[in-house]
Amino acid sequence: MTPERGLGKIEVSPRAIASLASEAVLRCYGVVGMAPSTVRDGIAEVLQVENCHRGVQVRAENSQVLIDLYVVIEYGVRISEVAQNVMDSVKFAVERALGMPVAEVNVHVQGVHISAES
């Protein structure tokens, strides 16, 4: 990704953007984890916090950023609302840090986590 700013080039790697995005996701209410983006066969392993960037895919098209997020959601929350909030928060956080427009944030709910009764 290369935001334009005069003098020289600033390069931000997709990996850095992924970390940025995953950090924002983890603060979103209702999300209890992220799943690796490569697992598509339904076995959603939950990523360790430090590996959460692996639950994010970042692409650039026409100097716009497209983000795919693979998340695990707490059982019992309204998924549509949580997903909407994830989209808003990630778009906001990435745009603020990067100064580049985020064209798309897609949320893939890979699993639902049922926390133990206390």
Add this chain to the structure above:
Amino acid sequence: MSIQVPMSSEAKPLDQVVAEEARCTQVDSVNLLAALRAACDWFELHRDAVNALNVFPVPDGDTGTNMLLTMRAAVAEVNGEAPPTVAEVMRLTSQGALMGARGNSGVILSQILRGLARGAEGKAVWTAQDLAHAFHEAAVTAYKGVMRPVEGTILTVIREAAEAAERANAQDATIVELLQQIHAEARSSLARTPELLPVLKTAGVVDAGGQGLVFLIEGTLKYARGERMQMEHRQSIVEHANAELLDSDYNYDTQFIVQGTDLDVETIRERIATMGDSVLVVGNPETVKVHVHCDHPGEALEYGISLGRVTSVIIENMRAQYEEFVASHQAPAAFAAAAAPDEQASSISIVAVAPGDGLKRVFESLGASYVVPGGQTMNPSTQDLLSAIERVPRDQVILLPNNKNIILAAQQAKAYSTKRVEVVGTRSVPQGIAALMALNYQSGLEENSAAMAEHCTDVQTIEITRAVRTVQVNGLSVQEGQFIGLLNGDLVAADDSSQAVITSILERIGIENIEILTLYYGEDVTRAEAEALAKVLSEAYPTLSIEIIPGGQPHYHYIISAE
């Protein structure tokens, strides 16, 4: 720790129940349901105040609406009479909240109710001890929903309130005493949220979700104390009005109730969804409530009639409603009431003068209660300013004239008004905006006007317009039709292009003294032109951060704030 308490024999008349409540040590299902409804009603009275607090993560101003809709969906799940046990009341309300959760705050609220429901499992009635335990469950459940809890939000408020409940419980409190402790702690916890979350501190507000929770607890406490609410509980679970309608593409808000037999809610919902958006279809096989935003209310009604008996029809033109809503929008005042723990200190309304729709929106979004249209070529009269001062909701008013020719009229309006008015002598729109940035709803009128007067001179104002006649001034020879540039009100540059004028003024100020340049472009300029100008400027001055905002002001091609 299940405690067996005898079930209340039967529902008592409400007055009697309320009277007994004061010395009561347990809550039965009838009281619990009434308390939840009271909380919802109390919240409704303060919805706008909560909306006005919204700053995180994107300022969108709908936390109050979202929480209200969620809470209404929760209490509406219990149709009519209360079920026999508190467990059942809480199970239903938590289910209703889950299904009806709206927005982030609504989702968190639904988890709080779910936690309370967990604390109610197996209980016919709640003792004070049970209630304290239920609050503990609510906090625990709420925190389970997120990996990195953000402190300084509704989460902090429910956790600290639950801790207060446990402390009070240790002292053998009655239900009312317990709720008082919970409420007191929730309020102080709310007041501390700006210390925990910098974005709140910057905006000078408390957390909106936390404030919402405080209102819900407050409503419950009021009920428990026997204070009767001024309003009837509305059976309607849907929203009629305003703020949420911003994003609707449809013209008519249509609502009705269908009564029949074997009504299928799902089928009705699907059919209604083909007619418009914001579809809400709820009910049971005998009664279904329908709400939809559509362009042809007749179509929805015809369909309803084909199903059964249609009653309680409400059709409203949302566009008209929205315009009214915008005109009477008094969020900042409500904002103030909600934000400050001390109600005295916060009752300030802002009246600003600004030309153009775009600038009006800018001032409103920054908290002005009323924007009087006006500027260089259209000075509002003292009477205009006076009536603006009289129509804003608060008795303490700060007036921002935003033009040197209006300051005098503003002073006169101050002299004539019966309200306490302070005029901050802002001489330009950028100064007015800078002044508003310094507003702190927690401070008093004098402090605020002093702070605003101090900060409004932090910015340099550049105004670009066309010369209406050929003239010699300040050693400049200006041809009619040329672009001229004013720096803080003084004519300092003239040239054939607006860009050359701006560049010359920026050099005059000294580019090293400027970090941020905000361009409010006027009605004679297209967005593309403004963007092209911004591009040229940012190439010429790479250190500048340039923002362009539609100002919509007449005559002035650009009003520029340099800071």
